[in-house]
Amino acid sequence: MILQRQEDAVPRKESREAMFTGTHGRMPWRVGKESPRSNPGPSGRGFFASAWRREVKTYLHEGIDMSERVQRRTGATMLAAVLLGIGIMAALDEIGFHQVLAWHHFVETDNSALALASDGLLHTLELVMLVIGGALMLRLHETGQHAPGYRGAGFLLGMGGFQLFDGIVDHKILGLHQVRYVDNLLVYDLCWNLAGLLLLAIGYWLLRRARRGEALSQR
Amino acid sequence: MSGFTLVFGALAALYAWGWWRAKRRGRGWPLWRLALFVGSALAIVAVMSPPSMQWAHDDFRGHMAVHLVAGMIAPLGLVMAAPVSLALKNVPAHWGRRWVRFVSLPPIRVLGHPVTAALLNIGGMMALYLTDLYSAMRHSPGFALWLHWHFVVAGCLFSWAIAGPDPAPRRPSLEWRFGVLVVSMAAHATLSKWMARFHFPASVPLDQVQQGAELMFYAGELPEALLAYLLARQWVRSRYREPAGARGVTP
Incomplete structure (x- = not known):
């Protein structure tokens, strides 16, 4: 099996969906092996889980790319x-x-x-x-x-x-x-x-x- | 009871009283600062006690260990406990303006400049070890006492001038302070190598000088590195800010 090159598998600036659907930070040979929503975040009704979902929804809605919020030096x-x-x-x-x-x-x-x-x-x-x-x-x-x-x-x-x-x-x-x-x-x-x-x-x-x-x- | 015990015991008690008073009035002051100040004051009292002074008088390694604690490590702790800030929390506000006016006086600013502090510190050491002053000190108790006070006060002044957390307006820039720190660290390292190579002070046996100089070189750079880290932290904190709204966003 030929390993996919990493730059093909994970774009340098991840799209905002990629931040939440599981390709972010994955090993390159595992990208695409899982279902698109394999990383749904914490589930349950606790305070942190609901706050996480609310925040994700907010950023998806407002179109803020979280990977660009911090300048890399x-x-x-x-x-x-x-x-x-x-x-x-x-x-x-x-x-x-x-x-x-x-x-x-x-x-x-x-x-x-x-x-x-x-x-x-x-x-x-x-x-x-x-x-x-x-x-x-x-x-x-x-x-x-x-x-x-x-x-x-x-x-x-x-x-x-x-x-x-x-x-x-x-x-x-x-x-x-x-x-x-x-x-x-x-x-x-x-x-x-x-x-x-x-x-x-x-x-x-x-x-x-x-x-x-x-x-x-x-x- | 020596003067060191009286002065530093009283200072530690005063700091503890101020800490307790600030806490009672709801303006907290961290416990680690209290521990730092009291620990440093007790360290000075301990190394200036008669048995340790006797060891320092007989043995050059003992002299170096006492110098290390009383002149470098304990002053750093005393200054980093921010005693002036704690005092200003406990007195009326116009005392703060008085303090600022006092620190802004030209003689005090010259005395508190890093260059003056480094000259007093390293210059004093060079005069002591490279000339015959060391044997003069061993034969004159009054001069020895004065010299030990000089070690403690010059050490406090140097730590305060380089990276003191207490309020001081119109401080020299970070570049000045870092440059002076690096030069004085290099002078300290060079002095210890010279002492081991050329046998200074000459009135002490050579093996004691070599072991004392190695102690001065390796143990002396720990408080210096700590001082450099505290200064570097001030610099990187002002240079690289927390990005706005970045906290708590990353899932």
């Missing part, structure tokens, strides 16, 4: 996700390699004052990125303005970008520390940077899907 979602990706990757590096594995240390004996100052500034910027990204993403979800598909893409792009930056600028140009103090350092450096490239590639693939409206998650 693509750029802000992308920014928040990239900042979160950078911050989380920096935290993983700090916790995993500095604290748990102890492959490199708090300061090395041959660090200069300037290199340490740049290290302190970079560390602060990573922490601030994590905090701002978290606050922004929380707010976008609170107000329902997050754009589907851009979260994962931005997160992986941020992670991969930071990994590559750490491997090239911190380890090689500034010389703050190496990945591990062993003889075959080249293998470690290659693994470090290739992992960053792999994350970037997956993030770019997700970004292209999101731009085409084929994001893996439509919510």
